Amino acid sequence: MDVFAIIIAALFADNFVLSQFLGICPFLGVSKKISSAAGMGIAVTAVMVITCAVCYPIYTFLLAPMGLQYLNILVFILLIASLVQILEMVLKRFSPGLYSAMGIYLPLVTTNCAILGVAKIVTNVAASAADAGFVFSDVFFGQLVSVNMAMGYGEAVLSGLFYGLGFTLAIVLLAGLRIKTDKLHVAKALRGFPMTMLAACFMAMAFYVFTLM
Amino acid sequence: MIDLLSLSRGGSVALLVVMLVIVAAQIGLVVWLAVLHFKSRKPVAATSANETAAAPSQPKTGKGKNPALIASVKAVAILVCICFVCVALLAVCNELMYISDEERFNRSLSKIYPGFQGDSSFDQTPDSQFATNHAYKGQVKKVYKSTTGDYIIEALGGGGFQDGSVTLYVVVGADAKIKAWAVKENVGQSYIDRIPGNAGNTWYVGEDISNELALNMTGATVVATSTAINNAVNMASYYARNALGLGENPEADAQKAVAELLGDQYADYKMTSVNISRATVDGSKGVAEALSDVNNGLSYLFLMQGEANMFAYVYGAKETLKIVVVKDNAIVAKTEGVSDTDEFVVNILANPVYTFTFGSYQAYAIVTESADGVYTVAGLKVGVTPNTYVLKITVQPDTDGKGKVSAIEATVNGYVPGEPAETNTNKLITSLVGARLDNIDAWYNDKTEGGTGFVTGATQSANLIRAAVQAALTAFDASSASGN
Amino acid sequence: MKLKKFKEIALDGVVRQNPTFRLVLGTCPTLAVTGMGAVSCLGMGAAVIFVLVFSNLIISLLRNIIPDKVRIPCFIIIIATFVTIISMFMEAFLQELYASLGMFIDLIVVNCIILGRAESFASHNPVLDSVCDGLFMGIGFTLSLTLMGIVREVLGKGALFGAQLWNFKIEFFAKPAGAFLTYALFIAIFNVCYNAVERKLKHQAAHKAALAEHQSEAAVAATEAKEA
Numbered sequence: 029m030d031v032f033a034i035i036i037a038a039l040f041a042d043n044f045v046l047s048q049f050l051g052i053c054p055f056l057g058v059s060k061k062i063s064s065a066a067g068m069g070i071a072v073t074a075v076m077v078i079t080c081a082v083c084y085p086i087y088t089f090l091l092a093p094m095g096l097q098y099l100n101i102l103v104f105i106l107l108i109a110s111l112v113q114i115l116e117m118v119l120k121r122f123s124p125g126l127y128s129a130m131g132i133y134l135p136l137v138t139t140n141c142a143i144l145g146v147a148k149i150v151t152n153v154a155a156s157a158a159d160a161g162f163v164f165s166d167v168f169f170g171q172l173v174s175v176n177m178a179m180g181y182g183e184a185v186l187s188g189l190f191y192g193l194g195f196t197l198a199i200v201l202l203a204g205l206r207i208k209t210d211k212l213h214v215a216k217a218l219r220g221f222p223m224t225m226l227a228a229c230f231m232a233m234a235f236y237v238f239t240l241m
Numbered sequence: 242m243i244d245l246l247s248l249s250r251g252g253s254v255a256l257l258v259v260m261l262v263i264v265a266a267q268i269g270l271v272v273w274l275a276v277l278h279f280k281s282r283k284p285v286a287a288t289s290a291n292e293t294a295a296a297p298s299q300p301k302t303g304k305g306k307n308p309a310l311i312a313s314v315k316a317v318a319i320l321v322c323i324c325f326v327c328v329a330l331l332a333v334c335n336e337l338m339y340i341s342d343e344e345r346f347n348r349s350l351s352k353i354y355p356g357f358q359g360d361s362s363f364d365q366t367p368d369s370q371f372a373t374n375h376a377y378k379g380q381v382k383k384v385y386k387s388t389t390g391d392y393i394i395e396a397l398g399g400g401g402f403q404d405g406s407v408t409l410y411v412v413v414g415a416d417a418k419i420k421a422w423a424v425k426e427n428v429g430q431s432y433i434d435r436i437p438g439n440a441g442n443t444w445y446v447g448e449d450i451s452n453e454l455a456l457n458m459t460g461a462t463v464v465a466t467s468t469a470i471n472n473a474v475n476m477a478s479y480y481a482r483n484a485l486g487l488g489e490n491p492e493a494d495a496q497k498a499v500a501e502l503l504g505d506q507y508a509d510y511k512m513t514s515v516n517i518s519r520a521t522v523d524g525s526k527g528v529a530e531a532l533s534d535v536n537n538g539l540s541y542l543f544l545m546q547g548e549a550n551m552f553a554y555v556y557g558a559k560e561t562l563k564i565v566v567v568k569d570n571a572i573v574a575k576t577e578g579v580s581d582t583d584e585f586v587v588n589i590l591a592n593p594v595y596t597f598t599f600g601s602y603q604a605y606a607i608v609t610e611s612a613d614g615v616y617t618v619a620g621l622k623v624g625v626t627p628n629t630y631v632l633k634i635t636v637q638p639d640t641d642g643k644g645k646v647s648a649i650e651a652t653v654n655g656y657v658p659g660e661p662a663e664t665n666t667n668k669l670i671t672s673l674v675g676a677r678l679d680n681i682d683a684w685y686n687d688k689t690e691g692g693t694g695f696v697t698g699a700t701q702s703a704n705l706i707r708a709a710v711q712a713a714l715t716a717f718d719a720s721s722a723s724g725n
Numbered sequence: 726m727k728l729k730k731f732k733e734i735a736l737d738g739v740v741r742q743n744p745t746f747r748l749v750l751g752t753c754p755t756l757a758v759t760g761m762g763a764v765s766c767l768g769m770g771a772a773v774i775f776v777l778v779f780s781n782l783i784i785s786l787l788r789n790i791i792p793d794k795v796r797i798p799c800f801i802i803i804i805a806t807f808v809t810i811i812s813m814f815m816e817a818f819l820q821e822l823y824a825s826l827g828m829f830i831d832l833i834v835v836n837c838i839i840l841g842r843a844e845s846f847a848s849h850n851p852v853l854d855s856v857c858d859g860l861f862m863g864i865g866f867t868l869s870l871t872l873m874g875i876v877r878e879v880l881g882k883g884a885l886f887g888a889q890l891w892n893f894k895i896e897f898f899a900k901p902a903g904a905f906l907t908y909a910l911f912i913a914i915f916n917v918c919y920n921a922v923e924r925k926l927k928h929q930a931a932h933k934a935a936l937a938e939h940q941s942e943a944a945v946a947a948t949e950a951k952e953a
Contacts, residue, residue, distance in 0.1 A: 312792065313794065314793075315792065316792035316794050316795040317793065317795065319790065319792060319799070320795045320799055320802075321796055322804050323791075323799050323803065324802055327802050327803065327805070327806040330806060330807055330810075331806060331810070334809070334810050335813065336816075338813040338814060338816070338817040340816060340817055348820060424951075540938055664913060
């Protein structure tokens with residue numbers, strides 16, 4: 029497993045926000061301050077990891093063998109909602125400090141398409157992996173390095189982690205940019221969302237370079 | 242009318258199981274609500290006050306008992322009811338709009354092969370002997386036969402972008418020509434949309450499957466993904482040639498000729514081709530090419546399984562095949578008209594194939610070139626997961642006149658992309674500087690058990706590298722001994 | 726009265742509270758789908774209209790039954806059901822569209838527009854109003870999506886609704902960065918136009934009011950004169 033390839037792809041080339049357009053709402057909405065952007069990013073990362081860890085086995089061992097793939101959206105979204113609530117409870121009970129830092133972002137995470145997106149990506153790959161069993165066993169072909177092929181449980185969780193970190197990276201960078209852009213004197217019509225999107229546009233250009241590698 | 246309890250897909254039991262999952266997922270919610278209500282009564286009072294304010298039509302439930310608990314149980318009950326209704330609705334919709342695997346398959350085919358009708362008596366499982374080919378990093382997953390005699394081969398080809406792969410449906414006609422292909426799925430090919438939409442009806446179409454097809458990327462700018470497609474198409478034609486008996490098969494013909502030449506004595510032996518022509522990296526020569534240079538246009542080199550150190554060299558086209566069979570570096574059989582003094586025969590004997598057995602592994606090494614103590618050696622593993630290393634090994638005489646590796650460089654590095662194989666094989670190669678024939682065992686053991694552990698994840702590669710070095714040292718010691 | 730409310734809802738959905746340009750909701754599909762061409766935009770819009778109308782309908786019907794505490798999970802389940810249905814439908818009957826939209830069909834579940842309308846409108850409004858709201862919000866979304874899709878397709882691919890117009894293209898507009906730029910410019914232009922129209926309407930209203938006042942003053946003066 030090529031950890032480096034996963035990291036590069038998840039952080040830059042396949043960045044959830046800037047190249048796959050997932051999780052744009054919090055990206056634009058919660059990026060006013062670096063601290064809140066970081067809180068949101070960490071909350072998303074945590075939920076992504078847990079989502080991958082839970083959704084992957086449920087899909088692979090429960091839904092897929094019984095031919096119930098069509099229930100995946102329903103099951104995933106309920107799982108995510110429940111997981112977020114459990115995480116919130118656990119944090120509140122055991123780590124009030126952390127809860128006060130990222131707790132308020134957790135409910136927002138439930139309806140973040142990045143989370144459902146990561147669950148879909150990880151399990152989609154699992155679905156196509158079932159009939160490509162040979163790649164699984166044949167380390168010689170080097171297929172296991174491929175990020176999208178994340179068919180093993182470890183790879184699924186790892187991609188969840190790094191997609192989450194990619195989101196965090198993008199949102200924190202945007203928050204840093206917005207400190208500058210929000211102070212600029214621009215035409216009234218451009219203030220607010222348009223200006224933020226222009227900043228995101230330049231970030232997307234920079235991140236695009238990684239897809240050419 | 243659809244009977245909910247006898248849904249053909251899913252079934253009532255499955256429906257119940259899924260409901261259990263959903264209910265289990267909601268346990269968190271129940272706990273959460275319970276905690277909320279028991280721990281802090283004030284906020285609950287506040288919310289229920291809000292609730293009654295918002296919906297005055299609803300009378301406050303629960304008298305005497307804990308009203309908050311009853312409310313939350315009711316809330317969960319309603320949630321579960323909604324779940325049930327929704328899942329049942331979805332089950333019905335699924336029944337109405339279900340798409341079977343065959344339909345999906347037919348859909349992918351409809352564009353390139355309209356009106357496909359499957360031959361149901363045909364076994365769709367591929368012949369495992371030809372189902373994989375290292376040269377294309379490929380695999381054939383399924384084979385369909387149409388009632389008209391055409392075959393549709395679901396073939397995966399590797400070597401794409403980020404070493405990903407492409408899986409194609411390749412239509413091979415009964416006339417051994419490629420009719421069309423379509424992409425079924427891909428792994429990591431983010432630019433697959435840059436392959437022109439009509440490629441499946443133009444690229445490779447009409448080409449004969451008897452020969453390896455050269456890369457076609459008309460109208461596309463993506464080399465890696467086009468390469469994966471090329472590999473998949475070649476994988477399919479390799480399978481069609483060997484397992485389906487379509488088209489001309491020069492390799493099989495050559496094998497047949499060798500078997501005929503050898504006669505009954507070796508009739509039971511299987512031959513494995515050592516022609517790993519695709520194992521090139523950055524345009525450097527593959528083994529077959531390198532051998533072919535040395536041996537004046539070698540076409541095939543076959544390993545006779547079951548007899549160590551026995552190889553069949555095949556030259557020329559179908560009509561003028563020249564075959565030399567060598568065992569323990571002595572000629573066993575040859576076709577008429579081949580003389581012992583022919584240049585290629587001299588070369589064969591001068592550059593023998595060394596066979597080494599390391600534990601349960603068998604590795605082969607061929608010295609393809611030697612000049613001034615620099616040996617170009619191919620380390621080969623044939624059969625299951627074949628692999629190739631071509632190393633340029635400089636051997637110099639040690640103080641006692643025996644050979645000692647003074648420099649080593651990989652021309653073709655067959656490492657497995659990714660970690661730890663890549664790092665470990667590179668470490669292995671550099672660590673071999675200073676090796677001698679009499680200490681290479683110690684070197685190898687040091688790297689496996691309790692040693693530096695370079696071999697982890699690269700066991701087969703280590704054997705091939707070792708075989709190559711051992712072959713170079715053996716050749717050096719032999720030549721210096723004969724020189725003395 | 727009923728017609729007036731209908732008009733209000735329609736105006737809110739398409740212009741005044743346009744989900745894409747005014748509320749900036751559902752940004753993920755907006756940015757992603759507009760890059761796939763105008764046809765995909767229309768398909769996406771149709772899917773969103775379907776889900777919005779039906780989820781609003783059901784949620785509005787159940788608004789007195791669903792307890793407040795579990796309303797969000799209930800809404801999500803209902804929305805997810807309709808998303809699954811439209812996804813199945815598209816896979817069965819509109820394969821090309823389904824293939825091009827891919828994951829974004831399923832991601833309608835977490836589209837903020839839908840949960841937002843359920844939460845802020847359907848959960849405390851009558852059934853008919855909720856359905857209208859869903860319909861017009863969806864139309865507003867579809868129109869803005871298609872408009873952006875057309876611009877990006879013409880500039881980025883030199884095509885319109887899949888038909889090649891010319892070979893000239895600025896690939897930037899088909900890329901992620903182009904999506905952000907187009908969206909930013911669209912919001913800015915929409916806001917400029919919206920504000921200008923609103924100012925004009927206000928001005929007109931003020932003018933009318935002043936005119937009416939003037940007339941009534943004149944009338945008063947006339948009566949006074951009469952009385953006198």
